[in-house]
Amino acid sequence: MNSVVSEHGDQKLTYSKYTAGFVGSVVLTLTAYWLATHGTASGNTLAIVLGVLAIVQFAVQMLLFLHVGEERGPRWKLGMAGMMLVVILILVGGSVWIMNNLNTRMTPQQMDQYLKSQDSL
Amino acid sequence: MNQEVALELRREHEATEKTIFGFWLYLMTDCVLFASLFAVYTVLRHNTFGGPNGRELFSLPYVxxxxxxxxxxxxxxxxAMLAAQRKAKHEVLFWLGVTFLLGALFLGLELHEFSKMAAEGNSWRRSGFLSSYFTLVGTHGAHITIGLTWMAVMGLYVRSRGLTDSVxxxxxxxxxxxxxxxxxxIFIFTIVYLYGSLNV
Structure with missing residues (x-):
């Protein structure tokens, strides 16, 4: 007789997936670390490369540790993960965009004036 | 009779699936919590108020x-999960123990870093950058603390009850x-520590 929780959600767990996820994450982490400490690339280029490495490692761990996308039938877990990514994009992207915009539009003099006008209240 | 048993099993299997999906939904909402803290950190990371920035504070080898x-x-x-799949109780306990010790090591290192920074006068009260830093990394640390507590409880369950379906x-x-x-x-490591040391 089959057991109720013989499977992790729908899929079978395998040793090779965890090992691949672990080795992949170690390599990506070390690459990012090495580039940040010994790399010769300049600030912004390096930031983009490190960002890409983080996103690749995110994908590796989501697929191999959290088993996203392995479920059968309607893929609710995958759908919710996609929804989460959209929310994060709007939340983080929007905040950073708006706050940077405010920052560049506000000169130090304006900031001083603003602070003084608040003091007098 | 056999059909009834099969039906009952399927019902239980579906209930398990629902529980796992419900927990998955919680994790996704937790992502939103972390996303907002990342947004705050990204906005405030240059606001050091004359205090030290990430490059001066963080030690990359330590991190x-x-x-x-x-x-x-x-x-x-x-x-541990692979062992649970094979119903190897002692292996589950062994790997859970290793996981717990590594998690505790992580938490100890983090708390040591926090207390060292606070002792040097660079606590969350120093600047906007440090407030957002401590909030973001501290929230992750709080999750780790809860995870370790949960893991200890599960260790006791596995020992006393064995690997039942519920366990x-x-x-x-x-x-x-x-x-x-x-x-x-991954993102704390990259955005807070690596970007911090580059000063971008």
Whole structure:
């Protein structure tokens, strides 16, 4: 007789997936670390490369540790993960965009004036 | 008769699936919490108010050790799940123990870093940058603390009750939680520590 929780959600767990996820994450982490400490690339280029490495490692761990996308039938877990990514994009992207915009539009003099006008209240 | 048993099994299997999906929904909302803290950190990271910035504060080799402690614990948590799948009780306990120790090592290193910074006068009260830093990394640390408590309780359950269906279901939820915390750490490592040391 089959057991109720013989499977992790729908899929079978395998040793090779965890090992691949672990080795992949170690390599990506070390690459990012090495580039940040010994790399010769300049600030912004390096930031983009490190960002890409983080996103690749995110994908590796989501697929191999959290088993996203392995479920059968309607893929609710995958759908919710996609929804989460959209929310994060709007939340983080929007905040950073708006706050940077405010920052560049506000000169130090304006900031001083603003602070003084608040003091007098 | 056989059909009834099969139907009952399927019903229980579906209930398990629902529990796992419900927990998955919680993890996704937790992502939103972390996303907002990342947004705050990104906005405030240059506002050092004359205090030290990330480059002066963070020690990358130290953070790399922390990262490997957590990453390895995520892997050993997976090994515990493989053992649970085979119903090998002692192996589950062994790998859960290893995961717990690595998680505790991570938390100890983090708390040591926090207390050292606070002792040098660079606590969350120093600047906007440090307030957002402590909030973001501290929230992750609080999750780790909860995960370690949960893991200790599950260890006791496995010991006393064995690998029953209910215990294994909870182990699955715990493993999702633990892997999820390591996923969050990828971005803390990159955005807070690596970007901080580059000063971008």
């Amino acid at each position: 790399l050790v922390e990262t490997f402690a957590l990453l390895t614990s995520s892997f050993t948590c997976g090994l 294994r279901k909870r182990l699955i939820l715990l493993s999702l939680f633990w892997h999820f915390l390591d996923v969050i750490w």
